[in-house]
Amino acid sequence: MATLVQVENLRKEFGNVRALDDVSFRVNAGEWIAIMGPSGxxxxxxxxxxxxxxxxxxxxxxxDGTDVAxxxxxxxxxxxxxxxxxxxxxxxxxxxxxxxENVMLAQYFHSTTDEKEAQQAxxxxxxxxxxxHLPTQLSGGEQQRVAVARALINHPKLILADEPTGNLxxxxxEIVLSLLRELHTEGHTILMVTHAPSIGxxxxxxxxxxxxxxxxxxxxxxxxxx
Amino acid sequence: MREGSLEAPTRHVLDWxxxxxxxxxxxxAEMERVFDICHTCRRCFNLCDSFPRLFDLIDNSxxxxxxxxxxxxxxxxxxxxxxxxxxxxxKCPYVPPHEFNIDFPHLMLRYRAVEARxxxxxxxxxxxxxxxxxxxxAGKIAPLANWASDRHxxxxxxxxxxxxxxxxxxxxxxxxxxxxxxxxxxEGALLGRIRLLIVSMVLLILILTALCVLGTMAALAMERRxxxxxxxxxxxxxxxxxxxxLAEVGVLGAAGGLLGTILGAALSYWMxxxxxxxxxxxxxxxxxxxxxxxxxxxxxxxxPLRMLGNVKPAEILRGA
Numbered sequence: 001m002a003t004l005v006q007v008e009n010l011r012k013e014f015g016n017v018r019a020l021d022d023v024s025f026r027v028n029a030g031e032w033i034a035i036m037g038p039s040g041x042x043x044x045x046x047x048x049x050x051x052x053x054x055x056x057x058x059x060x061x062x063x064d065g066t067d068v069a070x071x072x073x074x075x076x077x078x079x080x081x082x083x084x085x086x087x088x089x090x091x092x093x094x095x096x097x098x099x100x101e102n103v104m105l106a107q108y109f110h111s112t113t114d115e116k117e118a119q120q121a122x123x124x125x126x127x128x129x130x131x132x133h134l135p136t137q138l139s140g141g142e143q144q145r146v147a148v149a150r151a152l153i154n155h156p157k158l159i160l161a162d163e164p165t166g167n168l169x170x171x172x173x174e175i176v177l178s179l180l181r182e183l184h185t186e187g188h189t190i191l192m193v194t195h196a197p198s199i200g201x202x203x204x205x206x207x208x209x210x211x212x213x214x215x216x217x218x219x220x221x222x223x224x225x226x
Numbered sequence: 227m228r229e230g231s232l233e234a235p236t237r238h239v240l241d242w243x244x245x246x247x248x249x250x251x252x253x254x255a256e257m258e259r260v261f262d263i264c265h266t267c268r269r270c271f272n273l274c275d276s277f278p279r280l281f282d283l284i285d286n287s288x289x290x291x292x293x294x295x296x297x298x299x300x301x302x303x304x305x306x307x308x309x310x311x312x313x314x315x316x317k318c319p320y321v322p323p324h325e326f327n328i329d330f331p332h333l334m335l336r337y338r339a340v341e342a343r344x345x346x347x348x349x350x351x352x353x354x355x356x357x358x359x360x361x362x363x364a365g366k367i368a369p370l371a372n373w374a375s376d377r378h379x380x381x382x383x384x385x386x387x388x389x390x391x392x393x394x395x396x397x398x399x400x401x402x403x404x405x406x407x408x409x410x411x412x413e414g415a416l417l418g419r420i421r422l423l424i425v426s427m428v429l430l431i432l433i434l435t436a437l438c439v440l441g442t443m444a445a446l447a448m449e450r451r452x453x454x455x456x457x458x459x460x461x462x463x464x465x466x467x468x469x470x471x472l473a474e475v476g477v478l479g480a481a482g483g484l485l486g487t488i489l490g491a492a493l494s495y496w497m498x499x500x501x502x503x504x505x506x507x508x509x510x511x512x513x514x515x516x517x518x519x520x521x522x523x524x525x526x527x528x529x530p531l532r533m534l535g536n537v538k539p540a541e542i543l544r545g546a
Binding site: 048051053054074077078079080081082084086088090092094095105106108109110150154 | 452453456457458459460461462463464466539540543
């Protein structure tokens with residue numbers, strides 16, 4: 001099983017605060033990992049570093065053969081466009097663009113836009129009839145599904161989801177989780193931050209944080225990935 | 227060559243330095259040629275008195291043709307011409323480029339040149355043409371005339387009432403003696419000042435507009451920081467993101483400039499009619515200047531977009 005993400009002795013300091021301290025772990029291609037822990041334990045910081053939104057103070061964070069710690073600003077920008085698909089708790093859709101335009105925005109920054117492909121991505125997340133809707137005309141669950149379509153459109157190596165269901169009601173949470181489950185079955189590698197144990201249990205493995213330390217990397221519940 | 231003078235006539239310059247120009251014999255020969263053509267056409271009979279005089283001379287002659295009219299009578303025809311140019315501009319079908327090459331007013335002018343060279347201009351007419359001197363002399367009399375026509379003048383006004391029937395209490399206009407050049411210069415100076423005022427107002431408006439755009443763009447950049455953070459997280463380089471904003475601003479600026487130009491032209495046309503009683507024609511050379519200034523103001527307004535370079539997506543997208 002190929003290693004997609006390799007984190008070695010990762011440290012991140014904000015002034016005097018150590019958000020991450022000597023964190024090491026590996027993720028295999030195709031794994032679904034739940035990153036868990038209380039607020040302020042460093043989960044989001046880790047996701048930001050792996051996604052190239054932030055740089056570590058020390059250590060390595062290798063994603064698909066690239067050490068993000070060594071990339072400059074332009075390199076990080078390309079890295080985000082080509083390797084990473086983000087899903088945020090707040091959805092973060094551009095409010096004055098329609099659903100399909102939001103998806104096409106990611107295409108635009110990656111290479112060129114392809115409206116047909118963007119429409120297919122929306123159909124895939126069950127929004128074939130919401131293509132021309134603005135975010136304000138969509139429910140929270142629908143907005144998050146647009147965000148999932150946007151995250152997938154450039155075929156990223158790694159999907160980073162930061163509390164993807166944190167702002168959703170139960171029904172919509174179920175829809176988004178089943179989408180993630182589908183993606184996982186198709187072979188996508190997913191790193192998902194959550195603090196809900198019920199959601200964490202859906203993943204192959206759980207990595208738990210407390211005060212910037214990795215406290216527990218549970219063995220996979222699925223023997224074949226152990 | 228087409229007859230009828232439907233096109234604008236061609237006017238040839240007077241050959242006044244040529245000695246033949248003021249030669250009586252040559253001039254009268256040319257007049258004979260022209261008058262004979264006029265006699266056969268007579269389209270100009272209802273214009274000035276030159277033509278009825280000419281045709282009466284011919285009709286009352288012994289043969290009824292021009293050859294029986296003595297050359298000395300040509301002077302009556304030339305004297306009646308007022309040089310108004312109406313026959314040349316609107317009536318005569320044989321003006322150049324027609325081969326007959328008829329320019330009646332110029333020919334009358336030429337006859338007068340002959341008369342002047344031969345010293346046949348009467349004393350009174352000669353003196354009347356000295357307008358500069360006459361104007362100066364008249365200017366000296368103006369105070370006297372104003373004194374005499376003043377309503378409070380108990381000496382002259384009763385006489386005027388008796389002799390000319392002008393009521394002694396009627397206000398009469400005063401003479402003002404000012405050389406026309408002085409009037410023109412005063413108006414020119416005023417126009418220059420108005421122009422300076424307008425130019426400084428335009429500059430002020432431009433600066434204000436640039437500040438407005440600057441402020442709006444700064445607000446826009448602040449308002450869209452979240453979107454910019456998101457675009458960066460999607461892998462958007464800062465040049466591409468700023469490009470999107472510049473395109474938006476450019477389209478807005480172009481639309482505004484176009485609308486402003488059209489509305490401004492319409493407004494200036496309307497104002498010209500209302501205030502000055504004359505239509506102000508739009509000057510097309512103003513248009514490229516307008517577009518250039520518009521682009522300049524837009525670019526100045528785009529300066530705040532540089533702030534977007536400092537947006538840290540991780541900070542913008544974090545929770546909240």
